[in-house]
Amino acid sequence: DSGVTQTPKHLITATGQRVTLRCSPRSGDLSVYWYQQSLDQGLQFLIQYYNGEERAKGNILERFSAQQFPDLHSELNLSSLELGDSALYFCASSGGQAKFTGELFFGEGSRLTVL
Amino acid sequence: LAKTTQPISMDSYEGQEVNITCSHNNIATNDYITWYQQFPSQGPRFIIQGYKTKVTNEVASLFIPADRKSSTLSLPRVSLSDTAVYYCLVGDTSYKLIFGSGTRLLVRP
Numbered sequence: 297d298s299g300v301t302q303t304p305k306h307l308i309t310a311t312g313q314r315v316t317l318r319c320s321p322r323s324g325d326l327s328v329y330w331y332q333q334s335l336d337q338g339l340q341f342l343i344q345y346y347n348g349e350e351r352a353k354g355n356i357l358e359r360f361s362a363q364q365f366p367d368l369h370s371e372l373n374l375s376s377l378e379l380g381d382s383a384l385y386f387c388a389s390s391g392g393q394a395k396f397t398g399e400l401f402f403g404e405g406s407r408l409t410v411l
Numbered sequence: 412l413a414k415t416t417q418p419i420s421m422d423s424y425e426g427q428e429v430n431i432t433c434s435h436n437n438i439a440t441n442d443y444i445t446w447y448q449q450f451p452s453q454g455p456r457f458i459i460q461g462y463k464t465k466v467t468n469e470v471a472s473l474f475i476p477a478d479r480k481s482s483t484l485s486l487p488r489v490s491l492s493d494t495a496v497y498y499c500l501v502g503d504t505s506y507k508l509i510f511g512s513g514t515r516l517l518v519r520p
Binding site: 298300329331338339341344354384386388399400401402403404405407 | 445447449452453454455456457460498508509510511512513
């Protein structure tokens with residue numbers, strides 16, 4: 297158990313819909329990262345937050361947005377869903393130092409299926 | 412931001428030592444090298460991290476030559492349960508931690 301909690305574990309929805317994925321980081325971790333992994337593909341970095349502030353952005357679509365709340369949990373919002381958005385979405389967290397400490401702790405992921 | 416290149420796949424047999432090499436030609440001075448393991452439908456799991464020379468823990472060793480333009484993850488005496496995808500990650504801060512395409516390791520009986 298990594299200590300990172302993601303909900304929901306599975307989600308099935310239709311094209312054009314909007315969903316919200318939630319992530320609770322490990323206790324004490326200030327950084328939250330979101331990754332997308334399509335079937336048999338690598339991990340695509342979406343976005344990172346540090347203590348409530350957006351810190352880095354990857355190839356995140358304009359239809360996607362995220363935020364980190366004062367209690368440090370994060371939400372990833374996916375709107376106008378398309379079939380190609382079907383994927384596993386992972387959240388990871390890491391410690392509070394600015395210097396890279398080496399270890400990301402990943403949740404079990406949220407599997408999104410768009411029909 | 413350092414880009415990494417790894418072999419797409421590797422095959423091995425139980426009990427053998429497996430070495431997976433990652434190239435990172437434009438690694439920066441402050442970059443660390445980290446390896447992760449991922450099983451299907453699970454989040455990646457940290458294996459080992461290093462900056463230079465050699466690092467060893469209970470599951471793997473990491474060899475980094477002096478120029479740091481590559482690194483080799485060494486898994487001693489692999490078992491079937493080591494079948495997974497292995498990712499090399501290079502970064503200096505907690506910004507934009509980008510994974511490469513990974514190496515799919517298949518361990519055969």
